[in-house]
Amino acid sequence: MKKLLKRYRVFLIVLGAMLILTIVNVELGVKAFSVTGYSLKEMILVIPPIFVLLGLLDIWVPRETMIKYMGEGSGLKGIILAIFIGSAAAGPLYGAFPIAAVFMKKGVKFSNIMIFIGAWSTTKIPMFLFEVASMGTIFAVTRLLIDIPGIIIIAFILSAVMTDDEVKKLYENAEHFDD
Template identity: 35%
Template sequence: MNKVIGIIKKNKLLFSVILTYIILFIVKPDKGIESIKNSTYYIIEMIEIMPVIFILTSLIEAWVPREVIINNLGENSGIKGGIFSFILGSFSAGPIYAAFPVSKTLLRKGASVFNIVIILSAWAVVKVPMLMNEAKFLGVKFMGIRWILTILSILIMAYLVSLLVKKDTIPANNKNQNNDLSGIKVKQKYCIGCGLCARIAPNNFEMIEGKAKVKNKNIDINDIKEVNEAIEKCPAKAIG
């Protein structure tokens, strides 16, 4: 029984949805059948799209260096970061839920909250093919004004979200949320031997022959903040 309760607690959202469907079938069977049909459609769509998205995120994780993400989409990327984010979202393909795994990967590799909001928002409402259809059916003037106001709204929203939501509060950004450092490495060819990581998180990084090394694979929950800080402040962006 305790094991079952534990599973339910870990999957509260899933069981809430199942419970909602059961209640709907009891109260309004016709609506329940309609909901199942709609859900089945979206599940099939996700099965078709998500494998491609997972391949894309794996390629980003494996082939795009952390320093490239930080320089172009990070906290100090400035106007350049906003433009790159807007272009990435605008020329994207697929429904908005496909953007979430991509955003998680970009956050983990150093993208800022501000730029992630721009990517998600542009992905949802500023797709180039959609603009073409909008101009065709509603006119270029309508499309242009709506597009400009949408961009302004996205920038305002991105700024407000970046003020209210910090990266260390986002589970997607906390690579060490399971107290596991097995996925984090110090890229020796980039490490300049400054020793900053070892000073910030001495329990988890050490200097050996002038280069930083991961000291412990498993970290205490109290050290997670220091490890993330060491990763963010590494001047060579060698930890990732």
């Protein structure tokens, strides 16, 4: 029981705070529970398909293939593939992190994982098409031409700034992702 309480302590603290908020201000408390319910529903609709795709990725794509195309010696090929996979992805950003964990388990280079997450958050194809329709081709292409080098630069800076021990710890934590 103690282990269960420790595991869910943050959830219980937030739930308690929301209950106190509801007692103090009913309207605001109801709104908070409504927003929480909406977010929970969105997550329930998004997370299962992501985990199905993760399972397929984990089973169908051998580690050697991932290392060859996105590992330490992948070079430009790994960068382009990371940008393409991140740009083609669907769903909110929190969906990228389980995929990044599987990439880590498969031996993908750290900077390519950072590029993948950056591409997922800023260069999605549907977002690009929306920008073309809403704000014009010049704006959309300009933003994309600024974002892609920016993502790559940030990924390389992060890779350079983080120590080998920190990166190793991240990879070790990813090994226990599905425990």
